[in-house]
Amino acid sequence: MDAFYAAVEQATKPSLRGKPVIVGGLGPRGVVATASYEARAYGPHSAMPMAQARRLCPNAAYLTPRFGLYRRVSEVVMGLLRELSPLVEPLSLDEAFVDLQAGEASGAAGEWTADTARAVGERLRRDIRAATGLSGSVGLAGSKMLAKIASEQAKPDGLVVIPPGTERALLAPMPARTLPGVGPATAQTLRRAGIATVGEIAEAGEAELVRLLGRAHGGALYVMAQGIDERPVVAERDAKSVSVEDTFDTDLTDRARIHAEVARLADRCVERLRAAGRSGRTVVVKVRSYDFSTLTRSETLRGPTDDPAVVREAAARLVESVDTTAGVRLLGVGVSGLAAFTQEDLFAQAGARAAEPPGVRPPEPAPPVAAGPAAGEDHGAVRRWLPGLDVRHARYGPGWVQGSGLGRVTVRFESPGSPPGRVRTFAVDDPELEPSEPLPPWGGQPSEPAIRPNVMSSSEAGEPTPGTSSP
């Protein structure tokens, strides 16, 4: 999908279509998640600090992400992909590999050709637009690596085929960074060895690459530089770890506060672990200091657990082993060594507790509520009206928060199917104003599951399907 989060925002907020939109963390330490193409023209891009983006593009709309909505739109798109083949490997909410050969979409027992593949890709792009109002790009090739490179070239709103046999010639002049797995560090190492392009990686030879980058990385890169990539498309992969982390608006120094936050994170981590029906054996704590230096401490239990108390206690011991007095900007808690099923083995959990070294046991972490409101938490009468979030006003209907401050909140009243709406300002505690659920770009009720799109439709809808938003 092209500029996915920003594109969903534009599709659901009519006044933002054609305008620069930036989605990401709105706090003092936020970064850009997605910038619309209109915004990218001014310089902002993914992972850029939000403060820098605001300097470059002060007139953009800055919005907090609505992940629940993105997930719903993603499910619709992934559903369309699964109609092409059962072998679909999602990489994220907005990107997936499809093994067309494992499907039947070529029609008759057919051989895939560049032309039949192109036709399927173009039909897919039309179906995605008809179903979601959004544009996606398609890369078609004989392997995952090349399909990915093709889709990068196709963006935005395009399709690129790399016919078999043309791979090496196409890759040779491209920068080394084009290959998956070549990031800043690897590119630097290669550059120091006089290697700048994919062709030069191939020329360097396997022995040289292994010497420079190590067995696994060097070997893999050498093969990929020949245009060879045998990795299969894998539809379902079990998660190997679950983790949560928080960056705080200001550095934490207070010991009790740090312990309270770690306990909170441990609870959130276990919540997600349990939701996935898993348990894990190794607890990891991550600490990022005021100077951005980052370290992890881990502890492996005698058996897997999904007990919040066990994870909290391990995490408390681990954070206790780190000097946090100079200030901490991020804390994280994770669990790895996941078992395939929920472990109800009380013996193992009792054993894990007994395994604690005597004497170093920290005070019981305070329960989350006792720690006071956490950053970003909604509490009491003071609601946080974050820009981009959905609201409903008793008189004016559905809209979204454009901004707030000084006891006021500004709302734009429009919804996916409406024309661009107008803005009104209220007191933050206006009783007629309340948070509400997102409306999808194709219209419909917030609580409804997405209506399964008609994939046979060849509608060239350039606009989202007209909404049936309720009064």
Add this chain to the structure above:
DNA sequence: TCTGGGGTCCTAGGACCC
């Protein structure tokens, strides 16, 4: 106003075991 959050994979050293 400098740097999110959730992951994966690899490497390397030490402990431990046969």
Add this chain to the structure above:
DNA sequence: TCTGGGGTCCTAGGACCC
């Protein structure tokens, strides 16, 4: 009192990806 060799597990850190 000179030193084996290979395998697995654990811990920590780093690179990379979206």
